[in-house]
Amino acid sequence: MxxxxxxxxxxxxxxxxxxxxxxxxNWCTYTAADLAGVSRMGYDPNVRVIRVMxxxxxxPQFVLDAFAHGADGVLIGGCHPGDCHYVExxxxxxxxxxxxxxxxxxxxxxxxxxxxxxxxxxxxxxVAKTINEMVEQVRALGPLRLSRRFREWDAELASLEAEVxxxxxxxxxx
Amino acid sequence: xxxxxxxxFYWCASCGGCEESIVDLAEDILEVAQxxxxxxxxxxxxxKRRDVEAMPDGSILATMVNGSIRTSEQEEMAYLLRRKSxxxxxxxxxxxxxxxxxxxxxxxxEQILRYVYEEAPTVVNxxxxxxxxxxxxxxxxxxxxxxxxxxxxxxxxxxxxxxxxGCPPTPKLLKQAVLALLSGELPPKGTVLAPDTAQCxxxxxxxxxxxxxxxxxxxxxxxxQIDPNTCxxxxxxxCMGPATRSGCxxxxxxxxxxxxxxxxxxxxxxxxxxKILSALASSVNAREPEDIEKILDGIPxxxxxxxxxxxxxxxxxxxxxx
Numbered sequence: 001m002x003x004x005x006x007x008x009x010x011x012x013x014x015x016x017x018x019x020x021x022x023x024x025x026n027w028c029t030y031t032a033a034d035l036a037g038v039s040r041m042g043y044d045p046n047v048r049v050i051r052v053m054x055x056x057x058x059x060p061q062f063v064l065d066a067f068a069h070g071a072d073g074v075l076i077g078g079c080h081p082g083d084c085h086y087v088e089x090x091x092x093x094x095x096x097x098x099x100x101x102x103x104x105x106x107x108x109x110x111x112x113x114x115x116x117x118x119x120x121x122x123x124x125x126x127v128a129k130t131i132n133e134m135v136e137q138v139r140a141l142g143p144l145r146l147s148r149r150f151r152e153w154d155a156e157l158a159s160l161e162a163e164v165x166x167x168x169x170x171x172x173x174x
Numbered sequence: 175x176x177x178x179x180x181x182x183f184y185w186c187a188s189c190g191g192c193e194e195s196i197v198d199l200a201e202d203i204l205e206v207a208q209x210x211x212x213x214x215x216x217x218x219x220x221x222k223r224r225d226v227e228a229m230p231d232g233s234i235l236a237t238m239v240n241g242s243i244r245t246s247e248q249e250e251m252a253y254l255l256r257r258k259s260x261x262x263x264x265x266x267x268x269x270x271x272x273x274x275x276x277x278x279x280x281x282x283x284e285q286i287l288r289y290v291y292e293e294a295p296t297v298v299n300x301x302x303x304x305x306x307x308x309x310x311x312x313x314x315x316x317x318x319x320x321x322x323x324x325x326x327x328x329x330x331x332x333x334x335x336x337x338x339x340g341c342p343p344t345p346k347l348l349k350q351a352v353l354a355l356l357s358g359e360l361p362p363k364g365t366v367l368a369p370d371t372a373q374c375x376x377x378x379x380x381x382x383x384x385x386x387x388x389x390x391x392x393x394x395x396x397x398x399q400i401d402p403n404t405c406x407x408x409x410x411x412x413c414m415g416p417a418t419r420s421g422c423x424x425x426x427x428x429x430x431x432x433x434x435x436x437x438x439x440x441x442x443x444x445x446x447x448x449k450i451l452s453a454l455a456s457s458v459n460a461r462e463p464e465d466i467e468k469i470l471d472g473i474p475x476x477x478x479x480x481x482x483x484x485x486x487x488x489x490x491x492x493x494x495x496x
Contacts, residue, residue: 060448064489081461092456098466100454103447106280106477108495118297153492156322157331160253165247166308168315170388 018138020047020131021066025055027085028121029077035124043128044135047075054078056089056117059062060100063114070147073113073138075130078119090118110141179235179356181206183265184255186248187239187275187325193217195342204267208350210235223251226258234258236355238265238338242275242486243326247319256332259319261355263367267341269328270366271438272486274341276325277478279462279485279492285321301354321496325469327486337366340422340434341483347421360420370420370441373433376420387457392472395432406432407457410472412479417443417450436483445489447480 022032030051036043051056055078062072077098078090093116101111115134127171187195199206213234214221237259243249257263267273278286291304293296310318330336338351351367353400354360361367374380383405393410402407406413406427414435415427422437439446454473460466481488 003324019186051404056397060443060452061443063491064448067487074300093320095455095458095460095462096452098463099451099470102470103451103476104482106475107490107491108493131422144494149494150491153324156320156324159320160246160249163320164250172225 016141016143016153018046018072018135019070020075020134020138021071022047022049022077023052023055023058023062023129024049024119025057025079026051026053027084028079028083029055029117029127031121032119032123033076033127035121037126039066039124040069041124041128043131046135047131054084054086054089055093056086058085058093058096067109067113067144068087068146068150070145071094071132072141072144073115075134076114076116077119077127077130078116078130080120083120109144112137112141113144176211177278178209180213180233181210181352181355182234182237182240182255182259184214184237184251185215185217186239186241186251186269186328187244188266188268188470190217190275191266192240195266195345196348199229199269200345202345202349206349210352213261223254225409226254227414229258231257232260234260236261236263238263239328240265240269240342242272243328243331244275244278244322245319248323249322249331250319252328252332261360262328262332262336263351264328264334264352266435267339267438267483268345269274269334270337270339270487272327273483276309276327276484276486279325280477280496281493282496283321285496287321288314291449306366324492325486330486335363336360337438339366339368339437344422344425346423355413356458363388366419366438366441368419368437371420372440373418373420373422373424373437374422377405379403379427382408384408386461388458389454389469390459391469394472400430403429405452410431412454412473414446414450414480415483417446434482435480438484438487439453446484447477450480451476 033049055076058076066074076093078093079085081090084090097116097169101114104114105111117130118132183196212227214389234321237255239252239255243252264270268275280457287304291299292302301365306318307318347368374383381405389410391410392412395411398411400411401409411432413432415433417439418433418435418439419440426433435446443449458466458469460469
């Protein structure tokens, strides 16, 4: 999973814009996003929507991977409780979301960077409103820039050569 | 020197358990010692680093390195042994996925040094002296390795050919690996030399695992009377079995303790902690946020539980703000 240069530019540029990855379920939230589109509703362009068959398909690995690859926020959209096309999928998502927020907080990522919202197929406006709110919230939190941080963390690995050389010089003096 | 294949063992940030596991080969170690020349094994043999440096590049058939990488010296040894060996094997959880030492990735270097040298209850250090990488003493300079800001798995520093998982790996897996090395019948590079199925698959308690787990409460093993024949998850005890690779012969489970995940994930999983999080959370028997939260309170340290052996190799690698 290589980093896309376009992502990189967004994440590292001085004119930072929040980057949100959104996982929308096929049956409700994605259809609502489609409705928002055909209804010509405007919303912030900071979101990259990924359609999944069910919010229950959103493996917590997807969320962590999105953060690791430079997302500043992750939004999960599913059917309202009781409306899941697969009966139980969104309840599973809800439980995972609660535990994942705990893990994120323990690993230094503000839990507010992950949001779960129930949006029915008819709620195009709610898609626009949720995205706008989330972009504002993440903007207030500031950039996460994990892919850049990883590079900074690993910069110390490049210092070995200089350290070895210094050690040899010290040894030569003794 | 004979022309038997050459094998080396080395340890980095580890507890010594992996070294023990080599000795656990018991009389089989004689068979191994007969088939190969062990050219470097600091825990058991007096061979110095300069002796390794003098060996031709690629002259060691295989080196098994255990322990994670925390200091610049360990990095240097990893590079050296990589250069001298045809095959480099990450031996044990720490080299494979970071291991228990990589839980320290939740803290900054400053937090760790301050605690260890100043705040630990057993430490008296009024002048707050800390080890320095370079120090002048009586006109001579002495050095210590750099303490890196992160704990890393072996493959986050050098290229690794194979992995032997476990804390520690079992003698059976080690023997199989040595035999494979000697026969030259090796699996594709990057393979974890253990079965690629989940722990639950071969668990002796498998038949007692309900199809539809419903967890009403998480219980901590040391506060619980554990039924020795029933699935741990069915008893509300966190067991890493669903997200962990098999091959350990279910030793903990046979000792009536749940799996803690030392064999790492299977090849289909990228992040072991996220996977067990997913499995456990979806089995929580509640639908309202407050009820879910109440049940989740039963896991007081999710990171330490889900990533006990794999934080270095997890997707986030460390606490982001340390």
